[in-house]
Amino acid sequence: MIPLDLAALGARADAMLTELAAISAEPDRLTRLYLTPEHRRAADLVAAWMAAAGLAVREDALATVRGRWEAxxxxxxxxxxxxxxxxxxDAGRFDGPLGVIAAIVAVDELRRIGVALPFAVEVCAFxxxxxxxxxxTLLGSSAVAGILDPADLDRTDAYDVSVRAALATYGCDPEAVAAARIAAEDAVGYLEVHIEQGPVLEREGVPLGVVTAIAGATRAVVTVSGEAGHAGTVPMGLRLDALAAASELVLAVERIGHAGAASDLVATVGRMAVRPGAVNVVPGAVELSLDVRASSDAPRRAAMAAIAAAAAEIAARRGVGIDIAVTHDRDTAPCTPAIVDVLSDAVAALGLxxxxxxxxxxxxxxxxxxxxxIGMIFVRCRGGVSHNPAEYASPEDIGLAVAALVRAVEGLAEKERERR
Ligand SMILES: [Zn+2]
Structure with missing residues (x-):
């Protein structure tokens, strides 16, 4: 194995992270939503990096930037x-970009040291x-995996713009979804580097982790329908207050999250929109988000059932309507044991x-x-903080992650040669 300059790899990736983080919708914080002008600029920068690393770059139907290194x-x-x-x-600068940049730097390093791989490598910036x-969620990766639900293209943002329309404005052809897919028989595997977004590695003083499974999640849009009325004239007893009903539901979600069978069950209402939303009007309708996760599927499903039951009880007692529309429901994805082993060996090869x-x-x-x-490498992040501008991973740890990725690609190459 040719030795790697960890400090140089980390410093380079860190500088790229800083450059990408400057591309934002807002001057003072990082916000870069899907198919926005900021996304366009970030994609162009990533495409330029990929090209500089010698990759053939294209953009697929769902706006994933794809840099390919042919075998x-x-x-x-x-x-x-x-x-x-x-x-x-208001994001941090590591969640997501770290994995894209680590992949580009790793591929560039593999090319530089002149490794001849028995497979092509494709770097995806979803x-x-x-x-x-x-x-x-996961529209880009779903298209690559060939599991995109075409109905998702008709979903709309807060301004009633559909994914399909936003893709066209962005410069993509939403009708070309099929061409984004990689055939299962052609796929060797998928590797991703990501910050841990939790405190375990830092607490144990370990820079890198190897992921065993990705927790399942259910997301829903909940609509509470009451009746709007004058805040001064509708008596308390005659109100169908959608916000008061929604508030009960929020507390029920929190209670159910606490009471779950799995200790890692979490249930969150992160957003609430009140209509009409005026100081002198009894709220007529509320839309709220729901996000439920656990490391195994049964506790998550049980929690969703308990939330539905609580919603039905609140709706019946208060005479309001509560509709729960599930927008995302994904079971726990175990990482592939053979890939977990390759990643573990790659990390161990660095003396970790x-x-x-x-x-x-x-x-x-x-x-x-x-x-x-699939397999993932986690990078320790300060305080376990993420989804927050304070998100931080050190250049030293990032250098280790890039090196682990290089070693993992070499490990998979070995396996691929044996496979023939
Ligand atoms: Zn992420």
């Missing part, structure tokens, strides 16, 4: 590396992982303990798992 043999077998470049509102703009852990957050790997074998 000398010309085989269609493809190892996929990547993560996402969309962010939440666009819709966070699911903030549209009530969808290959700490294995579960991912509570969702990732593109959940969609990619429907296509091929």
């Amino acid at each position: 000398p043999s010309g085989t269609r077998r493809t190892l996929i590396l990547g993560s996402h470049i969309d962010t939440i509102i 666009g819709d992982e966070e699911g903030v703009r549209f009530p969808t 303990p290959p700490r294995r852990l579960m991912s509570g957050a969702g990732h593109d790997g959940q969609a990619m798992a429907m296509l091929t074998d």
Whole structure:
């Protein structure tokens, strides 16, 4: 094995992270939603980096930037590396971009040291992982995996713009979804580097982790329908106050989250829109978001059933309507044991303990798992903080992650040669 300059790899990736983080919808904080002008600029920068690393770059129907390094043999077998470049509102600079940049730097390093791989490598910069703009998630990776639900293209954002229309404005052809797919027989596997987004690695003083599974998640849009009325004239006893009913539901969600059978069950209402939303009007309708996750599927499903029952009880007692529309429901995705082993060996080759852990957050790997074998490397992040501008991973740890990715690609190459 040719030794790697970890400090140089980390410094380079860190500088790229800083450059990408400057591309935002807002001057003072990082917000880069799917199919926005900021996304366009970020995609162009990533495409330029990929081209500079010697990759053949294209953009697919769902706006995923794809940089391909063909194998000398010309085989269609493809190892996929990547993560996402969309962010939440007021994001940190590592969640997503780290995985894209680590992949580009790793591929550049492999090319530089002159490794001849028995498969092609394709680096993907996915666009819709966070699911903030549209009530969808993982659109880009779902298209690559061939599991995109065409109905998702008709989902709309807060301004009633559909995914399909936004793709056209962005410069993509939403009708070309089929061409985004990688055939299952061509896929070698999918590897992603990501910050841990939790405190385990930092607490144990371990820079890298190897992910064993990605927790399932259910998301829903809940609509509470009451009756709007004059705040001064409708007596308390005659009101159908949608916000008061929604508030009861929020507390029920919190209670059910606490009481779940799995200790890692979490249930969150993160957004609420009140209509008409005036100081002197009894709220007529409320739309709220629901997000339920656990490391196994049964507790998550039980929690969703309990929330539906609580909603039905509140609706009946208060005489309001409560509709729960599930927009995302994905089961736990186990990482492939053979890939977990390769990643563990890659981490161990750097002299680090290959700490294995579960991912509570969702990732593109959940969609990619429907296509091929998956594995993830987690990078320790300060305080376990993420989805927050304070998000931080050190250049040293990032250098280790890039090196682990390089070693993992070499490990998979070994396996691929044996496979023949
Ligand atoms: Zn992410």
